[in-house]
Amino acid sequence: MGGKLGVAAGLLALMCMALALRSWGITWGLPGSERYYAYHPDETVLLHAICQTNPLWGDFTPDFYAYGSFTILLTRLAYDFLSSPLGWGPVPRYDQPDFSLWVGDYAHLLLLGRWITAILGAATVWPVFLTADRLYGRRAAWIAAALAALCPMGVVLGHYLTVDVPSAFFSTATLAAAATAAASSVPAIRRRAMLTAALLCGIGVGIKYSVFPWFLALVPVVLQGRREPPDRKAVAIDALLILGVGAAGFLIATPGVLLQPDRFIADVSQELRYNREGMGLLFQAARPALLQHLLVSLPIGLEIVPYLLALVGLFLETRRRTTGDAILLIAALVFFLTLSGSARSYVRYVTPILPPLLILAAAAIGRGIETRFRPLWIAVGGLAMVTGAASAIAHAGVFAAPDSRDAAVAAIRSATRPGDRVALAFNPWFQTPPLHPTAGCVLLGQVYGGPPIWERTPGTPGAPFDLGPYQVLAPPSNTGALTVEALDRYAPRFVLLSDYDDEDAERIHAANPTFRSGILDLKARLNTGYRLHQEFRPRPTLGPLAWWRSGTPPHDWRYMMPTVRIYERIIEPGSP
16 A cells, blocks of 8 residues: 555656646736737637637537637636636626726636646646556656656646647546556456547547547557457457547537537638648748657657657667557557648647657666666666756746746837837737737737727728827738838837747748748848847746757747847937
């Protein structure tokens, strides 16, 4: 009993450490009276979907199926249960004349969703431990659990109300149940564990559809122990049971597949089209997805030492060819191949395969410790822990520090005089400093505070709009960059530019010098008539260590740390 209590206490300590890292700075970028929009674009979309459901009253249809519904419905249920005892108001409140009257409760809803993500992220340590323990022994289990608790991508994505971390929890729990089935020689236990794995996998797919390859982790379990020639009838029965239970889990997570089949098909079809064709300029002239994930996503998501150890473990375990190895490798490799064929290569897409890779890294360390090179492998394992922890702490610290957009607007307010004009270089969205509470509210209707106030007030589109302390000049919605003509005509004193505004155009132009873009023309004009007044460039740092000291982090890795530049017009002597 003492052994079990010791394991439970150790796991609890690791999960608490993991939760502490994921909750440090969890209030980053919450909407409020100064800003109605979230700084993470997916959070805005998911919040809207959550507001469309009411599962307590039988409404399980969010009218949105780009992602599965489990996170949406769970967050809605949690809010409805907790709002009354915590004194929060109901959301949404469409009857209110102004979004400012319920933006505080909207922020509570977002924060609750983030806490669900953080808790599931910390809880992932448990199935990581169980999987490694079943397949590679107790030493590897503790190493894998510690690496999972400190995983930088788990920490970063654990701060967001998004689907990546919850889906990774269920896909990892699927592996733990599959490993339990593989380790048991009792038919009843094996079947129960297999069906549990199928249910967990179905729920995971009902959070994020791309984790469907985890069903393949059950193939070696189904085939394990069957006599030669295989008992085809038994295999068929197990396969049908797995598919049936997995389908039930998917329907529990995303009932809209039956309730709104047309909307479900339309949204999923659009996501598949994005995977084939890309999304505008976002991934043009970028590395192929295979190289992007191997060279960027996985190294920054795991940190370089754990990543290299994972590759070593992958090589070693591929050669062993046991059932346990197959459980990890089949699903992860098939999943990775599906990512590699996509035209989109977001860093977060690799999240589900990080736990299997950390388990493989732990297996390599565990086996190395048993050799005559024990001191070296202990040192390497310690280095993996230290580098993962350093990266995780440094990145979490960015969430706890002032956001670059908030710092930029504070600088504008202190530098402007009444009548000054401040221009936005590009269409406002999540990257936009909150010059007004509605400044980045472009995706939602007016009931959520959008569109920006200058877009819903009668006047000339694209003309300066008086906010009181200063005037704002912004390009009309969905027109891209502020034109050079507008810049010259209205001569704003300051121009705000985010790296999200120009990064894609700069990358494409570097690959194809004939490429032209309005934002490139605008930047060329800024280089002649304006000077860089101030730059806000937050980066993860820990003592002398700094990540992304030079260069630009990938698109979805820098949601919490965009670079914002303020350009000031050069006024010649004697000019007005």
